[in-house]
Amino acid sequence: MSDLVLSLGVNGRKIERRAQAHMRLLDFLRDELDLTGTKEGCGAGECGTCSVFVDGVLMKSCLMTVARAQGKSIETVEGLAKQGELTILQQAFHRTGASQCGYCIPGMVMAATAALRGNPHADMEEIKERLGGNICRCTGYQKIFEAVELARDVMNGTLPATALDPEAYGQSFVGANVRRIDAPSKVTGALKYAGDMTMPNMLHLQVLRSPHPHARILEIDTSEAEAMPGVEAIVTHRDVPGVDGFGVFVYDQPVLACAYVRYVGEAIAAVAAEDPVTAKNALEKINVRYELLPGVFDPFEAMEPGAPVLHNSTPDNVLMHVPIRTGDVEKGFAESDLVIEETFRTQAVEHAYLEPEAGLAYVDADGVVTVVSPSQNITHHRKVMAKILALPINKVRMIMSPVGGGFGGKEDMTYQGMLALAAIKSGRPVRLVFTREESIAATAKRHPFTIRHKMGLRRDGKILAARIHGVAQRCLRLFEPRRHAKIGDPRGRTV
Ligand code: FES
Numbered sequence: 001m002s003d004l005v006l007s008l009g010v011n012g013r014k015i016e017r018r019a020q021a022h023m024r025l026l027d028f029l030r031d032e033l034d035l036t037g038t039k040e041g042c043g044a045g046e047c048g049t050c051s052v053f054v055d056g057v058l059m060k061s062c063l064m065t066v067a068r069a070q071g072k073s074i075e076t077v078e079g080l081a082k083q084g085e086l087t088i089l090q091q092a093f094h095r096t097g098a099s100q101c102g103y104c105i106p107g108m109v110m111a112a113t114a115a116l117r118g119n120p121h122a123d124m125e126e127i128k129e130r131l132g133g134n135i136c137r138c139t140g141y142q143k144i145f146e147a148v149e150l151a152r153d154v155m156n157g158t159l160p161a162t163a164l165d166p167e168a169y170g171q172s173f174v175g176a177n178v179r180r181i182d183a184p185s186k187v188t189g190a191l192k193y194a195g196d197m198t199m200p201n202m203l204h205l206q207v208l209r210s211p212h213p214h215a216r217i218l219e220i221d222t223s224e225a226e227a228m229p230g231v232e233a234i235v236t237h238r239d240v241p242g243v244d245g246f247g248v249f250v251y252d253q254p255v256l257a258c259a260y261v262r263y264v265g266e267a268i269a270a271v272a273a274e275d276p277v278t279a280k281n282a283l284e285k286i287n288v289r290y291e292l293l294p295g296v297f298d299p300f301e302a303m304e305p306g307a308p309v310l311h312n313s314t315p316d317n318v319l320m321h322v323p324i325r326t327g328d329v330e331k332g333f334a335e336s337d338l339v340i341e342e343t344f345r346t347q348a349v350e351h352a353y354l355e356p357e358a359g360l361a362y363v364d365a366d367g368v369v370t371v372v373s374p375s376q377n378i379t380h381h382r383k384v385m386a387k388i389l390a391l392p393i394n395k396v397r398m399i400m401s402p403v404g405g406g407f408g409g410k411e412d413m414t415y416q417g418m419l420a421l422a423a424i425k426s427g428r429p430v431r432l433v434f435t436r437e438e439s440i441a442a443t444a445k446r447h448p449f450t451i452r453h454k455m456g457l458r459r460d461g462k463i464l465a466a467r468i469h470g471v472a473q474r475c476l477r478l479f480e481p482r483r484h485a486k487i488g489d490p491r492g493r494t495v
């Protein structure tokens with residue numbers, strides 16, 4: 001890994017730093033210069049959240065090494081609003097309400113700026129074309145396009161500058177275009193999401209995940225990884241002092257896998273180290289011995305006699321059966337003029353929020369374990385966390401950071417438990433930021449359903465009977481409800 005002395009301009013400032021040549025420009029801007037308005041949504045050149053200008057050309061900074069930026073002039077979203085005054089485009093985004101979660105918005109503002117710099121008279125079709133490299137999961141794009149048109153018309157003098165002013169609400173807010181109070185920080189990139197937050201002395205967490213869909217864990221040996229310089233703490237199921245399980249309705253998801261892994265991507269161990277690279281390298285030094293078990297990938301196969309049993313507590317692999325019965329359905333079918341039967345299937349749905357999961361955990365001076373994360377269910381998470389840590393609830397604080405899109409997918413507690421354990425064990429603040437791949441592999445999905453529908457109707461159209469049998473696959477992930485008593489105490493630390 002070769003170092004170079006990097007010399008480049010960033011938002012009009014000359015920067016000289018030593019850096020590794022292969023470092024991504026995105027990481028350099030975020031980690032070295034704290035320009036966190038440039039976001040990472042995908043890390044693969046697909047979403048546009050990392051858009052910056054390089055010598056005036058719009059580029060995706062996740063695809064560019066610092067070596068390629070050598071000697072160039074970089075402009076980030078922080079460089080647009082001079083002395084804190086929003087550009088016309090930023091004001092237009094604010095005016096039209098073109099930001100919801102806001103995670104895509106700095107990249108959108110950059111792309112829109114590029115569009116109008118490229119053609120100040122761009123029509124709607126061209127605006128759409130020029131913003132085609134940027135994804136927004138929340139707004140439906142319409143308000144964003146309207147913002148760009150509005151900015152174009154104000155810049156060209158077709159509309160007066162007052163068109164950017166807030167709407168007069170009159171007597172009522174009903175039907176009015178009410179401005180979001182957090183829009184300025186979203187359009188300037190100033191809003192800090194969990195992955196943007198830092199603390200002094202902070203460690204970085206990386207997670208070892210299962211490569212197998214179903215296996216028994218025979219051994220987890222962390223000794224070699226623990227000996228590596230820069231590694232401060234490694235947590236496994238042995239560090240869970242309380243209930244090793246969480247969930248929304250059933251506490252069936254282990255904080256870190258214990259006896260079994262049940263899906264590819266299940267977390268087994270987490271390493272807290274001085275930097276993400278050291279933490280990632282340490283994962284390779286953790287030795288896990290598995291006994292491979294047959295997997296099961298279809299809910300109907302899972303319910304067949306003799307299918308691999310995934311959870312000892314549910315030998316038929318059925319988590320929950322919820323019957324709702326009323327009346328005499330067979331009589332209704334017998335009296336029907338027409339009986340229709342059909343099977344419908346829905347697919348699993350990945351929420352694909354643009355902000356990957358992230359969190360920051362620390363133990364404060366009063367011994368309160370604190371986790372900052374974009375949780376959509378903060379009170380529930382606090383209650384569950386207290387059980388995991390075997391602490392009274394007043395020793396646990398969950399702080400909700402801005403949610404960069406959730407769509408229900410951030411209701412589940414996924415990584416907060418291991419973050420808290422790592423902060424307790426290391427005695428230092430710890431941050432975890434998922435990659436897009438982790439976000440897809442290791443979080444819950446909208447359940448896929450198979451619904452068999454039988455309906456009996458009379459000739460006049462009246463429904464006489466219906467039998468609906470729905471089978472939902474549990475979040476695409478396979479867990480065992482387990483509650484084990486105190487297995488290991490994190491260094492005997494009292495919090
Ligand atoms: S395009 Fe760079 S983070 Fe998505």
Ligand code: FES
Nearest residue numbers: 101102136137138
């Ligand atoms: S506002 Fe665009 S992703 Fe949320």
